[in-house]
Amino acid sequence: MLRVAVVGSGPSGVYAASDLVRQSQVPDVRVHVLDRLPCPYGLVRYGVAPDHEKIKSLQNNLRGVLEDERIGFLGNVEVGAHGLGPQRLLELYHAVVYCVGAARDRRLGVPGEDLPGSHSATDFVSWYSAHPDAPHDFAGPALAARSAVVIGVGNVAVDVARILARAADDLHRTDVPQGALGALAASGVREVHMVGRRGPSQAKFTTKELRELGALTSAEVVVDPAELARDPAYGSPDAAAALPAAIRRNLDVVRTWAERTPDRPAAADGVRRLHVRFFLRPVELLADGGRVGAVRFERTAPDGDGGVRGTGAYEDVPAQLVLRAVGYRGVALPGLPFDDRSGTMPHAAGRVLRDGAPSPGEYVAGWIKRGPTGVIGTNRPCAKETVASLLQDAPALSARRVADDPLAELRAGGHRPVEWPGWLAIEAAESALGLSLGRGSVKIPDWAGLLDAATR
Template identity: 45%
Template sequence: MTGSHFSGSTLALLEVVKLHSGERLQIAIVGSGPSGFYAAEALLASGLDIQVDMFERLPTPYGLVRSGVAPDHQKLKQPIRVFEEIARSPRFNLVANVTVGGQISVEELQSAYHAIVFACGAQNDRRMNVPGEDLKGSHTATEFVGWYNGHPDYRDRTFDLDQEVAVIIGQGNVAADICRILMRPVDELKSSDIAEHALEALSRSKVREVHIVGRRGPVQAKFTTKELRELASLTGTVSTIEPEQLALSEACDAELASPKSAVAKRNLDVFRSLTENIADGSRRRIHFRFLASPVALLGEERVERLRLVRNRLSGAPFDQTAVATEQHEDIPCGLAFRSIGYKGVPIPGLPFDAERGVVPNTAGRVHADGAVVPGLFVTGWIKRGPSGIIGTNKADSLETVHALLEDLSKAAPARAPGLEGVLPIIESRSGRVVSLSDWFAIDGAEVERGSSVGKPREKFTRIGDMLAILPPQGRQEDLSSAPLLETGTQG
């Protein structure tokens, strides 16, 4: 992007910042997912002399684009190309394998930077808060998605794929991803970047039936139509819905009549086509269930059944809530995955709203007890909650950067040492700091590993294995010195 992407008022305040800043502005970004990179892009394109240092807990950048996007959806990983170009700026440093709030504190970062932008996402799944939720066989969406995507935090998770029936609670695209990975023939995954350990486990899977459960109706389901159609056309699988599940209330009809319900209308057409399918015993089966909420996972030592309560919808169009009835139903199952939303994780030294799972803020400015905390900003899911798609983060980050630059325009910034001030602290407390050139070495090695087996990459799934391919590290004066190499990155 260029400075022309900013509004007239923003361009005016940039001139004020230029007048006030007699030296390079030092900005830290915590988190290397889409919101972090879009914030970096806006800062670097502002026309100001800004140094951006991006801190990342893992040795690998790109957040959920790398570890959240399903391996059979390679096109959705194309934003990585844009992020690579942003990272190659001479005014950008990657400071990876470093935990903010651990190896370096928020307070220590504040002493070294003019401003900090937290772009660390929403890392925890929301709980259902029902009995049996922690039984063996009950899992979070994050665990399973991280496992098949090779995320180091979930490399050693185990899933009992000897079970024949699985239930997914939630009806959004992550639920669709989980179902698709469970049910797609393994031969169709072999050419993706799915982690090898997951591919091996899935090749032995006995899962033949998946129930996808939503607390509200078909009109309120959050699938995109593309994801829904893909589920409905999986090789060797039949998707079904009982016709009575698609009975609509007047409020639902009113929602469908609205121009903003185009996706819901298309989805309903897909759902209606599934009522004609017959789930015979020769194929894998996907069942969509609406207006049902979990009340308990039942079993002696592991999940054996999911108990549901039937719901009815109450409220005005676009404000309907699920209200429990007296009707209950049990689904025999051996696996259960909850995919009902995400919450942020608190960072020591940063205000946090535990109920909403976000950092309290106004337009990206962090506040505590109603007062703005100078120099601290947020963007992405930790700012607004888990909503939107990858591209949604661009406008969100631009809003935050506007607020940051506006605040810097109000006073002459004092000198800030930036990375020079914090690198000695980090090096005294931690192991290897991974730079951008280090990441490109890891990236290239993964692509090379994948090419030998017909995959876009074979990811390293353990941090130790990533660091083992890097040369010994001395004190690095310039973490951004990366060769402009073409690695063939595909996500």
């Protein structure tokens, strides 16, 4: 029997577990999927916006994998705690696949970034997604803001801008936690600015996400035609024709908004304005009464080489809430090699490299392997490559003696794993909570509540 631990139960981890047990090259493979949280699914549960129900339904596919009798889910198990480091894992399992994602947001690196009212979009997403580690201060001064600035033009920026601009009644049928739903309903935000330092032809959002902004009944989208005109691809049919079809569609969407903006009436009472801005680079967050009060941007212009340059012209955008959404970054795990420049683990076809050589039994997949790129489906070929390497190494790996019962060893080491029945109990508790509130399933947002539900 080949025993494998997969660290992380998000898509990359679940895909790796699936490939390990559904292959015929190596018989009798058993997998434990370990996660620090008591709940599986990673960013599908805690990163996908609550109003993206189709994407969230991917949980059903991941569930089918984790219910396989050859796979065991062990939540509430933190690698690095209670002596469970990489060396100990290799004493318990023949191989370990690290699928720990990219847990840290990238910073702006500008003055004033740490003022009260300035947050990472990651924290905001974690809050409305009920992550048990999320900060809980968005229900206070943050959402009392009149104007919010979201820095970034990727899908995470689009998500948080949409949640800020969406009517809370639209979220009642989702699983957003009750406290966050109440805070969003009482939000004072009326102006949302989503700002990118480059033009629309270089933005990272997808057309589907972008169109959802225009479909909001609670907000009108505002685009300045002069900002679009700075993009070489906007006014040049030849330049636009050379772009990928997805980017051309993005240009069509923002062009439509820009063309209709001058003729639209002023926003009605209670309707928010969502400004989509381009060619503005944040240079400083300005204080007002001890909190953030505005963001100072430098106007940028295309540099002719695909980037942008500063122009020396500045604009201050009022904002009492600032959310940075400029990307994620991997975090080093104690005892494992880490490339600080790329924020990834060094590897060769998924084999972890120590001092340039493959480390027997150690593998990596997902964002911590390739960086925070691609969509959920990108994790499939990434995991498949890693598993192929592991299976090639299996004869040598399986010859090494490991623990007969890794679960018993984990318990003896002080861990209290939440197994699959415990997760099902959490699901049942969330359904009961939603029923008591006249809603569908509602997430439990805190550690105590989740662990209590898991043991009922």
